[in-house]
Structure formats: C-alpha cells, structure tokens
Amino acid sequence: MNFGERLKDLRTDKGLTQPQFAALAGIEQSYLSKLENDKSIPSAEMFDTIVSALGVDAATFLQEMDRDVIDTTLRHVPAVSQFKNQVVTEQVHQTRRWLFGSAGAWLLGFAIMLAANDGIFFPNNLYVYKSPGVFLAGEGENVFDSYGKILALQQRAKLISNEEASKLLSEFTARRERPLTVEWPESRGTVYYEATENGKRRFELTRIRGMESTGNRMLQYIGALVFACGFAGIFIEWRLRRLKNQLH
Structure with a gap:
C-alpha cells in the first residue's frame, strides 16, 4: 500500500471528506488530493501534521504500508526511522521467542526420552x-545345606537310624525348605530379608531381566514428538517471517 492509499483509507474510515480533512489538517484540498494520488510527497513536518489530524500514531499509519515505499518515499521522515527500528526490535524479540521455544522443546523432548531410556518413571x-x-531364629542361614550333612553325621555315629534320618529330612523339607522366587521392578540389593510367620527368608539376587515397559515406550514417542516440535517451531518462524516480508 502506498502513502496516498493509506491516507485515503484512514480518512474515509473516519467518515471525513477531502474538504473536511483538509480543513482539519490546515492544508489545501488540492494538496491533499495530490497526496492521496501519490503525486506529491509529504515533508517530515507535513507527515506529522497529517498523522496528528487522523488521530493515530506514526506506527499505526505505517504498519499497513509496503516496506519498499517506506524505505524510499518516506525515508526522510524521522518517525519512519523510529518505526523501522521498532519493527526490527519486535522481529528480533519474536525470533528470539521462537528460538527459545524451540530450544526448550528440544531439551524437554530429549529429557523425556532420556527418562524413558533410564527407567526413571517406569521400570x-x-x-x-x-x-x-524359611529359617528360624538362631539358625544359620546355610541350614538348608547343613541340615542334611548333620543328619548324615548322626547316621554314621549310630545316633539315628536311616529311617529316622529320612523321616527328619522329609519333615524338614516339607515344613522349612520351600523355595520361592520373586520379581521386583526396583533393586533391593544383592540380598534382603523378609519376615514370615515362623521365621524369616533370605532372598538373593539371581539375575536382572530386561522388560519392555508400555509407559516408557509412550514416553519415547512423546519425547520424540516434543523434540520434533522444536524443528517445527524453527520452520514456522522462518515461514512467518518470509510471509510477512512478502506481504509488505
């Protein structure tokens, strides 16, 4: 949009005829007509007078105009330089916000994927x-290995018969030697103890089995999506800036 087109649009938006606005601005109607038809270029003082008569600021007047027109026709107007500096400053701030947002998306996405990989939220x-x-209080933890040896020694010493030894070993196995395997999603160390009704159990870590967690798989997808949003933000900012430049 040229200067004359912008002037005419604002004048008609306020419902003013050329004679009315010319009187309001204190200029000749013929001169106003030349301005609106881009047959004359306003001086810096006249530009300020016209903007004031329209009841708008310089930025509002200039924001709908083509940048090429501003850089050529109105380059002598001080308010134009201020407007251009303001546009550049706003563009820098907008670009910085997009960049910070994209960087935040990259960091957050990477953190989510790392948390999923390390099993922070889901094992x-x-x-x-x-x-x-189960072994009772006062018994050694190796009672399951030593009990049979003790019975064998008693047999050799003729303290108990073979039948008695077999019976005692059978009763011990039935009441005490009850193997149990458990799995935990978190480590409890290499050894831990658990109280039972008649004694306690000693659990030893035998292996660590990897598993595919649905929660972590979902986190991986979410993290990848958030990470990709960082690149999308950079692309969108570039497209918006390019489109804005084309429109002006």
Missing part, C-alpha cells in the same frame, strides 16, 4: 530374587 528391568526356604 525397564525386573530384579529376580530366590529364597531356598
């Missing part, structure tokens, strides 16, 4: 523990 591993059975 990626199962810890498998085994217990040979």
